[in-house]
Amino acid sequence: MIGPGPFSDDEVERYARHLVLREIGGPGQQKLKAARILMIGMGGLGAPASLYLAAAGVGGLVIVDPDHVELSNLQRQVLFTSSDRGRSKVDAGLRRLTDLNPHVETQALQLAVGPDNALALIGGFDLVLDGTDDFATRLAVSDACVATGVPLVSGAIGRWTGQVGIFPGRPCYRCLVPEIPPDPETCQAVGVIGALAGVVGSMMALEAIKLITGAGESLAGRLLVYDALSAVTRTVRVAPDPHCPSCAGDQAGGV
Numbered sequence: 001m002i003g004p005g006p007f008s009d010d011e012v013e014r015y016a017r018h019l020v021l022r023e024i025g026g027p028g029q030q031k032l033k034a035a036r037i038l039m040i041g042m043g044g045l046g047a048p049a050s051l052y053l054a055a056a057g058v059g060g061l062v063i064v065d066p067d068h069v070e071l072s073n074l075q076r077q078v079l080f081t082s083s084d085r086g087r088s089k090v091d092a093g094l095r096r097l098t099d100l101n102p103h104v105e106t107q108a109l110q111l112a113v114g115p116d117n118a119l120a121l122i123g124g125f126d127l128v129l130d131g132t133d134d135f136a137t138r139l140a141v142s143d144a145c146v147a148t149g150v151p152l153v154s155g156a157i158g159r160w161t162g163q164v165g166i167f168p169g170r171p172c173y174r175c176l177v178p179e180i181p182p183d184p185e186t187c188q189a190v191g192v193i194g195a196l197a198g199v200v201g202s203m204m205a206l207e208a209i210k211l212i213t214g215a216g217e218s219l220a221g222r223l224l225v226y227d228a229l230s231a232v233t234r235t236v237r238v239a240p241d242p243h244c245p246s247c248a249g250d251q252a253g254g255v
Helices: 010-015 023-035 048-054 072-077 090-099 118-124 135-148 194-213
Strands: 036-040 060-064 105-109 127-130 154-160 161-167 222-227 230-237
Touching: 023 194, 036 048, 048 060, 048 090, 048 127, 048 194, 060 090, 060 135, 090 105, 118 135, 127 135, 135 154, 154 194, 161 194, 194 222
Parallel strands: 036 060, 036 127, 060 105, 127 154
Antiparallel strands: 154 161, 161 222, 222 230
C-alpha cells in the first residue's frame, strides 16, 4: 500500500514507539495513516477501541452512535466524563478523540444503524468495528460487511465474559449467530463489570491494527472468549455455515 505522504516531525515523535517496532515500522504506520475505519457503537467497547485507534494514528475514523451520555455509562465508557452527561456520545467522543490526536480525520454520525442504512454507510471503509449491544444491529452490520467485502471486527461483553472475533466475509457473524436469540440478555438487565469493556475494546483495536499493518496472526475466522472471573482465555474457530443466508457462496474467504 502506498502511504498518504511523509510524516511530519510531530507524527514522527508521536508514533516513535510504533516506528521502532519491527512488525510495524514506517511501512506499517503509513498503512495506519492511509486506513479509513468505521466504529459503530460508542459505548463500553467503542470508547476504548476508538481511543486506541486514534492514538495509533489511523488516517480516518468515523464514529457512529444514536445515544446520549448517561450517568450509568461512566462506570465503563472511559471516553466520557461527568461533564458530558446529556451530550450526544458522538459529539463528546469527537472532541476527546480530536484532542488526543489532531492528525486523525475524525467524523461523528449520530444515528442508529440497521438494515435500511448499513449498506450505504459501510461501503468505502477499509475496516468496520462493531461494539453495539443488540443482535439486530450486529446482524445488519455483518450482512452489509459481507455485501461490501469490508472485514468486520466484532466485540461483545456481558456480566464477566467478553469476546472478540474477526469476520472476513466467510465466515461471517451470521455463521456464528444465525438469527436474533429469543431472549437475549442485556448488560442493563444482568450487569457487566466495567473494566471488562476496556479489555475487550482494547483487543478490538489491537486486532484492527494488526489487520491493517499485517502484523502477526489475526483472529480472522476465530473467536476469542475471555472469562474474567476465572482469568481464562480460549480461542475457537468459527466454521462457515454452508447454508448461511448472508455469506454462503461468497468467495471473499480471507483478509
